[in-house]
Each structure stands twice: as C-alpha cells, then as structure tokens.
Amino acid sequence: MHLLTRRDAIKGLPALACAVALPSWAVEGQAPIPGAAFDDAQLRAAFSGELIGRGSAAYDAARRTDNLAFDRHPLLVARCAGTDDAARALEFARRRGIPVAVRGGGHCQAGRSSCDDGVVIDLARLNEVSVDPARGTVSCGAGARIWQASEAAAQHGLALPLGTCGDVGVSGLTLGGGVGYLMGVAGAACDALLAADIVLADGRRLTVSEASDPDLMWALRGAGANFGIVTRLVFRAVRLEKVLAGMLTFPPPAAHDVLALANSLSTMLPDELSVFSQVIVLPDGGRRVEMGVCWAGNPAHGRAEIARLITAAVSPLEQPLRETTLAQFVGRGDSGSGPSCARFGVAQRSLPDSALAVLLERSDLPAFRLVFLDPLHGAITRQPAGPTSFPRVPMGAGVGFILGWEDAGQTRAVREWADRAWGELAPGMSQAYVNMLDDEGEARVREAYGGNYRRLQRLKSRYDPDNVFRSNQNIVPFAA
C-alpha cells in the first residue's frame, strides 16, 4: 500500500507545485575546513566500522542529516560496527576535546545528529532487530528504522508503539518520547522501553533497566539523547496481528472542516482509534487534505467507529481502509531529504478558529507548508507521570507545521514567517515536544520538559557533567 507519509509530503512539496531542479542546499553552516589536522591512525587501527574523513568521496553524504537546512562539517563520521566502535570514537573525541554528535536515524529536525569540527558517532549499521515472541519483547540495534522494527515484530503478530513514518530512527524517536498510531492502546514509544545498552560520557558501558538504575532509565525515557550513546533498545510489544487503517483524502475546500474535526476528536476517540491529519498548502494556495486513520482492535467495530466519528462528519474522496499489519500501513518511507523548518506544540484545549486560519490561510509565505493536527488521547495521556522524563501529554492535540522551500535565498524569510505564525499560535499551546523542536533555543527545551527539567539537570550533572552529549536538544548540567 502506498501511504503518503510526512516525509514524502515534505520531500514532495516542491514537486506538487512544479517541476524544478533542486538546488544544492548549502543553506546554513560554515564552509568545510580543508585537510585533517589531527592524527586518527590509532583509532583507524582499532575501528571495525568505517571512518569517513573530509578527504573521502563519501564525506558529503555522510556528514548530512535529513534536514538539509543545516549543513554541518564534522572532522570525522564514525560509522560504527558495534558498541566497541562507539566507545572508541567517543574516547577519541574526548581525548582531543572535540565535539561529539550521535546519530540514530538522522531525522533530527534541528540537525543535531551532525556537528561542526567534531566526530559524528553514526549508529546506522547497528540495525539488527530480534524478537522474543514468548516474552513479547523486541530488541533493536540503535540504527534500526521504524520500518525494520515494525516488520520484524509483525512477523510474530506483534506491534510497537513507534511513529508514523517508517524511515525515522527508532532510537531518536524513543529517546525523545515517540508518538504514533498506537498511542491510545500502548502510550508513547518510551513507555514501552524496558532496557537499553548505553555508553556513558566517561566510557562506562551499562545495560540499564528500571531495576538496575531507575534514575537513568527515567532519563532515557524522554531525554535519552543527553545521557550517552544508546546502542540497543529493548521494547515490550503489543500483541496485534492486524489493524484497520488507511489514508483518507478529502477535497481541498474541506481543509478547515477536517482540521476542525481533528481539533475536536481527542475526548471522543476510543483508545483503539488514532488519527493524524495533515494539509499541504502550496504557495499558490493549492491544497492536499489527508487523514491517516488506524484502528487497533476488532475491524468490524473499527469500520463503524470510523464512520460515526469521521466520515459522517466530513466526506472523504477516497476511503481506502483495509486490514493490514501496522508495519505495512506505516510503510518504509523514503530517506530522501530537503530543507525544512518546523514549529510544533501540544494544545490542551480546542484551538480557536483564528488559530486554524493562521495554519491554513496566511498567504504571505514563500514556501510549501505541511500543517498537522493530531488528537492526543488514550494511554499516552493516562500513563502515570513517574516512569518517564517525557512529560505526560494532556488530552488535546499535537499541532504544528513544517515548511519546505526551494531556494536557499528564501531561508531567512521562511524562518521569520515560522516565528511570526508561531507567535500567534503559541498562546494556545501548553507544552513543546522535544522530538519536534527545531533550532529554537534553551527556553523551548525547558518548555518541553516542564517540571522534569530540574531533575534532568541533576541527573545530567551526575552522568555527563562536562556536557559531552550536547549536540542535541540540550539539558544544561549544573556548573560543577
């Protein structure tokens, strides 16, 4: 089944308007520093994976992350073959006092899984997934993508509460929370995280669980990027053979009605039903209106509930609902990239019509816009606050936009537009979500963790007092 994921949408935004040659995206960041003025011979001798330096033909592709609005130039990309490699690359960087960036799937909206003049510890090759059907657990290497974990789980009649786009990294998503189609029945991805292997800033290697280190486990479930290099994650899966799911498409004039409906749904949705709605707005005003719906329960009841709550209210053009695995519905995505700028928040109350108008109507934007409004409901809102640093989300909606543009000269204008529009929307938002933060500054990181931020600072001071892991949405340790 072809499903238009949010990645497809952003990547495909320019193509929806016209066929233009994509420019090269040297949008932000410094020019590469030629030459490698440091000795990496010892590291090379011990490293099992691949070390990609500035002279390598593979360097340009290896240094980039998914969001091409950020253009960083590390000294070295260390494609690790295992935990030993990750530890060695970390030690190498620490001894030289150069920056470290850790990369799972490379989808960080703020481009923090690359860095300038440091070492990128790239875990993409650690992508093995194993399933223990009897225990109902799934173990993922830190480089696994959502599609890989989901397909492996599906083979045993299991599913994981990961995100809605198959090519996003399991580790970045989970370590920052993780919201997807099973939020109603199983909560966030980090709620399902049972254990993790980690290399700490001081080089120690641990297998962490609730029993072995409840503080660190709490920190990993929502703020994990700040605490070390996670090389393996173990999840409790849900027993779920099939879902009833599909991408409903609506006529363009229905955009407002679809968002207004999504805006009202969180208190009405049964746990089994999750919906993610999106409107693509083109610079010329053209629109594409979609709603991904997924029912994780008895399909016969699902059809009735989807009809009652959604299609009776707004008529779709297409209604391709079918019984399938969650893995098939989410799909594999596509690791294509483009420059983008996002703003996102959680709205606890229904947004007023004026907010929907900001999202849909403002026409002074030289870019393509993907607007989304995702009702938050069920288990993800009910989990006790205790076990995770990912703050509980209220019943409400995740609301925001991603802007994509074609011409590097438009970057500043697009970002200014994002700030202005968000300035109008922000009063209706109760919290930020760390996984959807762009390069928005420390105050937004604090907003994302709310009352958990100070405890995270205390733990950061214990586990990473020198802030080695700072190429992320950073929690600043207390001064020593």
Ligand SMILES: Cc1cc2nc3c(=O)[nH]c(=O)nc-3n(C[C@H](O)[C@H](O)[C@H](O)COP(=O)(O)OP(=O)(O)OC[C@H]3O[C@@H](n4cnc5c(N)ncnc54)[C@H](O)[C@@H]3O)c2cc1C
């Ligand atoms: C197209 C698209 C769709 C998305 N859909 C959803 C969605 O449905 N639900 C949702 O909740 N979010 C979604 N997101 C947001 C997504 O959860 C975050 O961007 C997430 O951080 C991506 O993880 P990654 O491993 O791919 O990224 P990376 O860029 O590799 O990493 C993100 C951050 O985590 C750190 N990190 C990654 N792996 C590790 C590790 N193993 N150990 C320590 N630190 C690590 C990195 O240093 C970086 O700071 C989406 C993003 C995109 C671009």
